[in-house]
Amino acid sequence: MADIETTSTSEQGYTTVSRAGDYQLTVDATGGDGPDPNSVLVADYASCFIPAFRVGGQQEGHDDLGTITIEAEADLDDGDDLAAVRFTVHVEADLSDEEFDAVVERAEDICHVHDALREGLHAEIEVRGGQF
Template identity: 65%
Template sequence: MADINVTSTSEDGFATTSRVGGFELTVDATEEEGPEPNGTLVADYASCYIPAFRVGAQQRDYDDLGRIEIDAEGDLDGDEDLEAIRFDIRVEADIAGDEDELVERGEDICHVHSALREELHADISVEGSAF
């Protein structure tokens, strides 16, 4: 039995609606009915990385990072395939001196990071005491 079950349906055109558990997500290559697939992948990566970053920080006794915000960017090649991803992370807490270790811990924990080919792993910069 599978751990994840998704049903994706496209009636016509380029929009696909996926049912994931009790949620529905529409992805549209033309961006008329929802975000396009590459944008959705970058958003999914960032959405997975934030809780992974928090867990990694908790393992280093940062129990309250406060607000975390990621500005994520993706570069496309000539075939419209993702070739690079960058995260600029702002963290409310003062994490001065521990940024690199926390980034690495987040990468080790993030499931999307683990699922992507290595050349698509995000290039990550972090700014603490940002809010």
């Protein structure tokens, strides 16, 4: 039996409804009825990176990072494939650049989406502490 099972259905056009457990997500290749697949992938990457960042912080002795927000940007190539991803991570805690670098390094090792993407598409990450 598989560890993850999802069902995705398109009844017509370019809109697909995916079910993962009790959750449903509508994705539209044209961006009309929902986010396009590339936007979903970038959002999923950021959504995975935040808890990985928190765990990385805990492993580095920073148990309370407070609120964390990622502003993600991505570039597409001529074929509309993702070519680059950039994260600006806003963190309520105000750590030194060296401390944030250590947390980012751990988070990159923990984040499953980061691990699943080809290395050339890993996010370029900038962290800004003392936010909010």
